[in-house]
Amino acid sequence: MNAMTPLHHPDPDLLLDYASGALSEAASAMIAAHLTYCPACRAEHARLEAVGGRLLEEEDTVPVHCSSHDLFERIFSEKPKAESSALPALPVELQRLPRPLHPYIARSGNWRSVTRNLAERPLPADGGRLRLMRIRAGQAMPRHTHRGREMVMVLSGGFSDEMGTYERGDFSVTTDAHTHTPIAHAEQDCLCIALVEGHLRLTGVLGFVVNPFLKF
Amino acid sequence: MPATGVGGNVTLLQVPSRPDPFASLVLAVAQTQDRTAFARLFDHFAPRVKSYLLRLGSSDGEAEEAMQEVMISLWRRAGSFDPRLASVSTWLFTIARNRRIDMIRRSRRPEFDPDDPVFRPDEAVDGADSLYETAEDARTLSVALRELPPEQADLIRKAYYEDKSHSAIADELALPLGTVKSRIRLALARLRGALKERR
Numbered sequence: 001m002n003a004m005t006p007l008h009h010p011d012p013d014l015l016l017d018y019a020s021g022a023l024s025e026a027a028s029a030m031i032a033a034h035l036t037y038c039p040a041c042r043a044e045h046a047r048l049e050a051v052g053g054r055l056l057e058e059e060d061t062v063p064v065h066c067s068s069h070d071l072f073e074r075i076f077s078e079k080p081k082a083e084s085s086a087l088p089a090l091p092v093e094l095q096r097l098p099r100p101l102h103p104y105i106a107r108s109g110n111w112r113s114v115t116r117n118l119a120e121r122p123l124p125a126d127g128g129r130l131r132l133m134r135i136r137a138g139q140a141m142p143r144h145t146h147r148g149r150e151m152v153m154v155l156s157g158g159f160s161d162e163m164g165t166y167e168r169g170d171f172s173v174t175t176d177a178h179t180h181t182p183i184a185h186a187e188q189d190c191l192c193i194a195l196v197e198g199h200l201r202l203t204g205v206l207g208f209v210v211n212p213f214l215k216f
Numbered sequence: 217m218p219a220t221g222v223g224g225n226v227t228l229l230q231v232p233s234r235p236d237p238f239a240s241l242v243l244a245v246a247q248t249q250d251r252t253a254f255a256r257l258f259d260h261f262a263p264r265v266k267s268y269l270l271r272l273g274s275s276d277g278e279a280e281e282a283m284q285e286v287m288i289s290l291w292r293r294a295g296s297f298d299p300r301l302a303s304v305s306t307w308l309f310t311i312a313r314n315r316r317i318d319m320i321r322r323s324r325r326p327e328f329d330p331d332d333p334v335f336r337p338d339e340a341v342d343g344a345d346s347l348y349e350t351a352e353d354a355r356t357l358s359v360a361l362r363e364l365p366p367e368q369a370d371l372i373r374k375a376y377y378e379d380k381s382h383s384a385i386a387d388e389l390a391l392p393l394g395t396v397k398s399r400i401r402l403a404l405a406r407l408r409g410a411l412k413e414r415r
Contacts, residue, residue: 005336012404013382013397020376021313022384025323032326039338042328046302051407052313053306054357055376061263062270065280068258068287072251075288096334100326126321169336 006038006169010151014173015041019048024127026195030151030171032100033193037169094132097155101193104130117141128197135159135184135192148197150174152182157190159183236354238304239297246294254291257304262287265312271377272316282319286312303354360410368403375400 010031017023018031035042088106090097097105104123111119111132117139121132128148135141137157151173158167159182166172166182174180184190238260244253265286269279289311297307317325329335361369374385382400386393 011397012401016375016400016404017381020379021317021325022375022379022381025321025326029326032328035328036332036334037336039336042338047408048404049310050302050306050353050357051361051372051404052309052376053303054354054361055373056261056264056268056309056312057303057305057354058358058361059264059267059271062267064262064266064283066284068251068255068262071258071284071287071291074284075291078288080292098334099329099332126323 005040006034006167006171008164008166008170008172009038009041010034010171011173012044015045016048019045019052024125024197026123026125026127026130027151027197028127029100029104029123029125029130030153030193030195033098033155034153034169034171036098036100105132108132123193128195130193130195133190133192133194135182135190137184137189138186140181140183148175150194150196152192152194155191155193157188158185159190159192160185236299236303239299242290242294242297242304242307243299245291246297257290258287261290261304261308265308268309268312268377269316272379274316274319278319282312282315286315289315305354356410357407360407364403364406368399368406371396371399372403 014023014027014031018028023031035045088102090102090105094105101123104125105121108121108123111121111134113119117136118141119134123130123132132155133141133152135157141159151171152166153171154166154168156168158165158170160166161180161182163172163174163180182190238257241250241253241257244250245257262283266279266283269282270276274282286308290308293311297304314325317323330337361372364372371385374380374388375382378385380388382396383393385391386396389396
């Protein structure tokens, strides 16, 4: 189990898109999960929010159609919207996952088997195909290429591929320039959250068998 | 507090040498429901928050409504503002950003939770290496932003204020994505460098 802070992080431009609000819901969920584990990226995110604050300060002013006095009438006549803080109920084995993921897991379908070595649990979020992945211990994910960006973050266990070794909290971003084969470490299954912002094409021997099972 | 707020185990406590004047107004709202203080905050920030929302593409009506909700949030949540962690401008920026996401996407911005049992707390840092924004930082950032080369400043503003990801900006300006990324990284490195130099 990884007791250290993550070694692999989202690129600065991903953090900026998250800080600015431009990042999709699905990618934001992954970044928020990484930030749960990563003080360094939280600090960088805080700096990026501070830039947003400076830009707000330097905004031109535009006319507003109410005064603070008018607002008080609204404040005291409206009831604040009740914030639902109840946490959704999750299967036991998924409860120790970062809280930003919980609403998506709670609304997700069941695990489904993609191959002998790979199971997936799709998570409903805008911005691409977001899912939990479980790779059997010691096994490889099928070789695949994809158009667009893929993000993967380890939630438990670990994997290695051509780009390095990844354990809990480690965040990997690959583009269609890469063809990569993650191999789960031998000690335990590897649980990840992953997002594809493009079309996943399986290559190699199993490609023609597995592709029909992948729904995009 | 913005989502960057951390739990009580933060040990960095850097008292700004010249405090943020707006911070004392927010504290007055929090502690005594001071309406005059709120009015001053409103007069300064409401037109800027609305301008931000308009820039992001809202109609005048939507921007006005969302701005009012942001200012109402300021009133209701003033007690959660911590001046050691960020300036009032940054705090309001995050409230406005989140309000807009709620409005546009009808789903909330996913954010980490410092009370999450699997949250990894910040390490203790000494005062010389504060991770968070102080009033001095705000002034330094302001100067550094003004001194950015125009093509970098322009991209930073687009990134924050036009709700465009890097790839959308690249498409709009017909620039390679790599060029957009490296200009923005250069700009951020300068801003970060200005903050480090000050220490």
